[in-house]
Amino acid sequence: MASGGIKDGTSSSGVWIFVDDSNLWIEAKKLSASRRHMETYEDPRIRINDEKLQEVVADNRHVNKGTVYGSGPKKIWDRSRWSVSTHKRSGITGKEKKVDTQIVADIVELVCSPDNLQKGNTVIIITGDADILPAVRKAMERTPWKVEMRMWGSSLAEEINQESHLYPGRLSVKTLDEDIDNILFIDYVFNKTKRRKGDLLPNNAVVLVNPEVGVDVPMSWKVEMDKECLYPFRYYQDSRLDKSDKLIVVVFFLLEDGLDYMRAKIQSSSDLSLNADYVLTYSDYFQYKTVLCKYYDDDSLEEGCPYGDMCDYAHGQADASCIKCRKRGHLTKRCPEP
Ligand SMILES: [Zn+2]
Numbered sequence: 001m002a003s004g005g006i007k008d009g010t011s012s013s014g015v016w017i018f019v020d021d022s023n024l025w026i027e028a029k030k031l032s033a034s035r036r037h038m039e040t041y042e043d044p045r046i047r048i049n050d051e052k053l054q055e056v057v058a059d060n061r062h063v064n065k066g067t068v069y070g071s072g073p074k075k076i077w078d079r080s081r082w083s084v085s086t087h088k089r090s091g092i093t094g095k096e097k098k099v100d101t102q103i104v105a106d107i108v109e110l111v112c113s114p115d116n117l118q119k120g121n122t123v124i125i126i127t128g129d130a131d132i133l134p135a136v137r138k139a140m141e142r143t144p145w146k147v148e149m150r151m152w153g154s155s156l157a158e159e160i161n162q163e164s165h166l167y168p169g170r171l172s173v174k175t176l177d178e179d180i181d182n183i184l185f186i187d188y189v190f191n192k193t194k195r196r197k198g199d200l201l202p203n204n205a206v207v208l209v210n211p212e213v214g215v216d217v218p219m220s221w222k223v224e225m226d227k228e229c230l231y232p233f234r235y236y237q238d239s240r241l242d243k244s245d246k247l248i249v250v251v252f253f254l255l256e257d258g259l260d261y262m263r264a265k266i267q268s269s270s271d272l273s274l275n276a277d278y279v280l281t282y283s284d285y286f287q288y289k290t291v292l293c294k295y296y297d298d299d300s301l302e303e304g305c306p307y308g309d310m311c312d313y314a315h316g317q318a319d320a321s322c323i324k325c326r327k328r329g330h331l332t333k334r335c336p337e338p
C-alpha cells in the first residue's frame with residue numbers, strides 16, 4: 001500500500017504505533033527474570049523481536065507509521081519498519097521524566113491534524129506509564145480517534161486502567177502477556193570482540209574444556225543452564241584454540257561472587273557440563289596456562305610467539321600447568337599421575 005493506506009477515497013483502518021522503548025524493555029527484563037524465578041532483579045539478555053511486536057499490536061491492520069522512543073538497545077529496531085526518535089530529553093529541570101515528553105507531543109500533533117483521519121483513526125501506544133495520559137486525553141477529545149494501550153500486565157499503571165472506563169469503545173487497554181514468548185527472546189551469545197580483554201571474563205566466567213557439542217550448542221543446554229544456575233549467562237565457543245582444546249566460555253552477569261559455586265554446579269551435572277573433560281574458572285584456565293601456545297610444540301622448541309610474555313598460552317611444557325594435578329611443568333595430557 002504505497003499510497004500510505006488511502007484506498008478508494010474512503011477512510012482506511014490504518015494505525016499509528018508509538019513505542020516507549022525504555023518502559024517496554026526495562027519491564028521486560030524484570031518480568032522475564034521473575035517468570036524464570038531467577039536470583040537477579042532483571043535479565044539483561046532479554047531482547048525484543050520488533051517485527052513480532054508490530055505484528056501482534058497491528059493485528060493485520062495497515063501500519064501508517066511506527067515510532068520508537070527511549071533508551072533501550074537501538075540496534076533491534078529495523079529502520080525499514082520503525083522510525084526511531086532521537087529527541088534528547090530535556091535537561092532543564094534536571095529530572096528525567098519517565099515518559100519521553102516527545103512521545104506525548106507527537107501523539108497530540110497526530111490527533112490534532114484532521115488530514116490524518118484519511119489514513120485511519122487508531123493510535124496504539126506501547127507503554128504502561130501513566131505519564132502518557134495527557135496525550136490519551138487529547139485524543140479522546142477528538143472524536144473519532146481511538147487509542148489502544150498495550151503493555152505487560154505486571155507493569156500497566158492502575159490509572160491507565162481506570163481511564164479506560166471513562167471512554168468505553170474508544171480507549172482500550174490490553175496486556176501483551178499472551179504473546180510474551182513471541183515478542184521476547186534471550187540473546188545468549190557473548191560478543192567477546194566487543195569487550196576489552198579482561199573486564200568481565202576473569203571474575204565471571206567458567207570454561208568448559210572439550211565439551212561434547214557440534215557447531216551449535218543445543219537449546220536444551222541453555223534451558224537447563226537457566227533452570228539450574230538462576231543467573232543470566234551468555235557464552236561463546238572459543239575458536240582461537242584450534243589445536244587441541246575446544247572451549248565453551250560461560251559468562252555470568254550480575255553475579256557478585258559465587259563463581260566457584262557455579263563452576264562446581266556445572267561440573268556436577270553432565271547435562272550442564274556437556275561431558276566436558278574439565279570445568280574450570282576462566283582465571284584458573286588462562287592464568288595457569290593449561291594450553292600450549294600454537295607457536296610452540298610440546299618439547300619447547302621455540303618458534304617465536306608475537307604475544308611474548310603477554311601470551312595466555314603456555315610457551316612449552318615448563319611454562320604449562322596441569323589441570324589434573326594442578327602442578328606446573330607439564331601439560332595435562334602428559335600428567336604422570338594416574
Ligand atoms: Zn604464545
Ligand SMILES: [Zn+2]
Nearest residue numbers: 322324325335
Ligand atoms: Zn599433572
